[in-house]
Amino acid sequence: MIDLSTYEKLPGSFYISPDVVEIARALLGKYLVTNIDGIITAGKIVETEAYNGRCDRACHAFQRKTGRTRVMYGVGGRAYVYLCYGIHHLFNVVTNQEGMADAVLVRAVEPVAGLEEMQVRRGATIRHAKLTAGPGTLSQALGIHRHHTGTDLTGDLIWIARNTNEGGELNIETDTRIGVAYAGEDALLPWRFFIRGNPFVSVKKKSLT
DNA sequence: GCAATGATTTACT
């Protein structure tokens, strides 16, 4: 179990920045913590993707203000969780100000707390290294569900923290996003960020620097 | 009201 006393919850102001790409990059190395059913689980964020509601066709909210994407048009600092392929819950962090539909998809975390609970949620057959390596699997491991959409990330159910004992430089790698080929040229945007060499990154680096 | 589809994962060949 990690020592939560050295973890500092990110303030609401962190999510208000107009630059969603910068936030996606800044979230690497932070800790995503959930308190579901009274059980704390947490993971270090090792992979993210940025989605921009105004100039990015891969974003669900691009030129579409619907029931599902409504939360993304709200103020930053809330959760956007959506069901993909009928099976997987994908966790996003809404950013920017009211009316700006930006979000950061958390694609992978490294488990740091509540490992046993994650194993139960994921099933006995799963290997430890695969507990949270992927946007659908990390949501399942942390107990994040579709109905958590709209959750305030400065509350006590789901939040993001930084370790005050850390803060050193991270070896951050950049690449194109995954699974958004339908978005045409927007799929080429280098808006995926991950920590180099971390075994929990969902998709391996495809090219050398 | 109804049919199409996806920011994925897993199992099988």
Next chain:
DNA sequence: GTAAATCATTGCC
């Protein structure tokens, strides 16, 4: 490497 699973949201009738 390829294919199936599976359902809320969406767009059109």
